[in-house]
Amino acid sequence: MILAALIVFSVAVLAANTGFATGAQGDVLRVRFGGDADRTRIVIDMERTASGNLVEAGEGGRVVLSLSGVSAGRGVEGRGLGLVRGYAMRGAGGGAELTLDLAGGAEVERRFLLPPGDGVNHYRYVVDLKATDAVIAARPDRNPPRYTASAQARTRPPLIVIDAGHGGHDPGTLGGRVNESAVTLQAALTLKDELERIGGYRVMLTRTSDVYVTRSRRVAIAREADADLFISLHADAGNDNTTRGASVYTLSEQGSARAIRVATGRQDWHADLQLPGRDPSVDRILLDMTQRATQNRSAHAARILLTHLEGSGHPMLGRSHRDANFEVLLAPDVPALLLEMGFMTNPDDEQLLTDESGRRRLMRAVAQGIDRYFDQPDESVMVAGAGQAGGGR
Numbered sequence: 122m123i124l125a126a127l128i129v130f131s132v133a134v135l136a137a138n139t140g141f142a143t144g145a146q147g148d149v150l151r152v153r154f155g156g157d158a159d160r161t162r163i164v165i166d167m168e169r170t171a172s173g174n175l176v177e178a179g180e181g182g183r184v185v186l187s188l189s190g191v192s193a194g195r196g197v198e199g200r201g202l203g204l205v206r207g208y209a210m211r212g213a214g215g216g217a218e219l220t221l222d223l224a225g226g227a228e229v230e231r232r233f234l235l236p237p238g239d240g241v242n243h244y245r246y247v248v249d250l251k252a253t254d255a256v257i258a259a260r261p262d263r264n265p266p267r268y269t270a271s272a273q274a275r276t277r278p279p280l281i282v283i284d285a286g287h288g289g290h291d292p293g294t295l296g297g298r299v300n301e302s303a304v305t306l307q308a309a310l311t312l313k314d315e316l317e318r319i320g321g322y323r324v325m326l327t328r329t330s331d332v333y334v335t336r337s338r339r340v341a342i343a344r345e346a347d348a349d350l351f352i353s354l355h356a357d358a359g360n361d362n363t364t365r366g367a368s369v370y371t372l373s374e375q376g377s378a379r380a381i382r383v384a385t386g387r388q389d390w391h392a393d394l395q396l397p398g399r400d401p402s403v404d405r406i407l408l409d410m411t412q413r414a415t416q417n418r419s420a421h422a423a424r425i426l427l428t429h430l431e432g433s434g435h436p437m438l439g440r441s442h443r444d445a446n447f448e449v450l451l452a453p454d455v456p457a458l459l460l461e462m463g464f465m466t467n468p469d470d471e472q473l474l475t476d477e478s479g480r481r482r483l484m485r486a487v488a489q490g491i492d493r494y495f496d497q498p499d500e501s502v503m504v505a506g507a508g509q510a511g512g513g514r
C-alpha cells in the first residue's frame with residue numbers, strides 16, 4: 122500500500138540556531154500544528170498552567186486566544202497549516218496572546234488544557250478548529266483532502282535522543298570481533314559528539330554504558346524529555362556475509378495502529394486528554410492525527426538522512442528506507458528513526474563500524490543529515506512509503 126502524504130514542515134522561527142532561551146517566568150515553549158484543511162489542531166506547549174480566553178472566535182478571519190499565567194518570551198510567529206495561514210504568539214497584558222490568521226472559514230470546535238502526564242512533562246493548551254459547513258459545501262470536491270500536514274516552531278534548541286540499541290544481558294548481533302551492543306554505544310557517543318560539534322542541539326542518550334534498558338523505557342525517555350527526534354542505532358545481521366550497507370527504518374502503518382491502541386488502551390490517557398464528554402472515538406481520531414503527523418515527520422527525516430548518507434558515499438543497502446514495526450519506535454508524538462548502520466556479518470561493514478575513523482565518518486554524516494532535517498525553514502515534500510521490513514534488527 123502506498124502512503125502518500127504532503128508534509129508542510131515549517132520551522133518558521135528556528136530559534137534553535139539562534140540560542141533563544143526561555144526565561145524562568147513560565148514560558149510558552151512552542152506552537153505546533155497538526156491536521157488538514159477540514160480540521161486543524163493547534164497545540165501550545167507551556168512550562169506552566171494557563172487559563173485561556175477566546176478574544177476572537179474566527180468571525181473576522183482570525184482567532185485570538187489570550188493566555189494568562191504564561192509569558193510569550195520573545196514571541197514566535199510563522200506559517201500555519203490547514204485552516205491556519207499564519208500565526209503569532211506575542212506578549213500581551215502580562216500574559217501571552219496567540220493570533221491565528223485563518224486560511225478560510227473556520228470555527229473553534231473545542232479547546233482544553235492538558236496537564237503534564239502520560240509521559241509528557243509540561244502543560245499543553247489545545248485548540249481544535251474545524252472548517253465551517255459553508256466552506257465545506259462550497260468545495261468543488263466534497264472529499265476531504267488526502268494529506269496530513271504538520272508544522273512547528275521551537276523556542277529552544279531541538280532535543281535529539283540517541284538510542285544505542287541493546288546492552289547489558291542483550292548483546293544484540295554477535296559480530297566476528299565485537300557485539301552489536303558495543304558498536305551501537307560507541308556510535309551513539311560519537312553521534313552525540315558530532316551533533317554538539319555542529320551546535321544548536323540538546324542531546325540525550327538512552328544509555329551511556331553497557332547496561333540493559335527495556336524498549337518501553339527507551340521510548341518513555343524520549344517522550345518524557347519531549348524529544349524532537351528519536352534515533353535508534355543498530356547493526357544488522359544477515360545469512361549472506363556479502364550483504365552490507367546501512368538502512369533507515371520508520372514506523373509502519375501497522376505499527377502506528379498499534380501505538381494508537383497502546384495509548385488509547387491506557388486508563389490515564391482519557392484522564393489526560395480531558396475532552397468534553399470523554400468520547401473514546403474522538404480521542405482516537407485526535408491521537409490518530411498526532412500519530413500521522415509524527416509518521417510523516419519521521420518519513421521526512423528518514424528521506425533526508427538517506428539522501429545525505431548516500432551523498433556521503435556510505436554503502437547503503439538497496440531500497441534503504443523501510444517501514445518497520447519496531448516497538449522501540451512506538452511513541453505517538455516523537456518522530457523516530459531506526460538506523461541499521463551496516464552488517465555485523467560483513468567483514469567490511471564490521472571493520473567500518475569498529476574502526477574509530479570509519480565510525481566517525483559515518484556519524485558525522487548522520488549528524489549532518491539530522492542537521493539538514495532541522496534546518497528546513499519551509500519544506501513541502503511528497504512522502505511515499507511502502508513495503509515490508511526486511512533484514513534483521
Ligand SMILES: [Zn+2]
Nearest residue numbers: 286293355514
Ligand atoms: Zn539491533
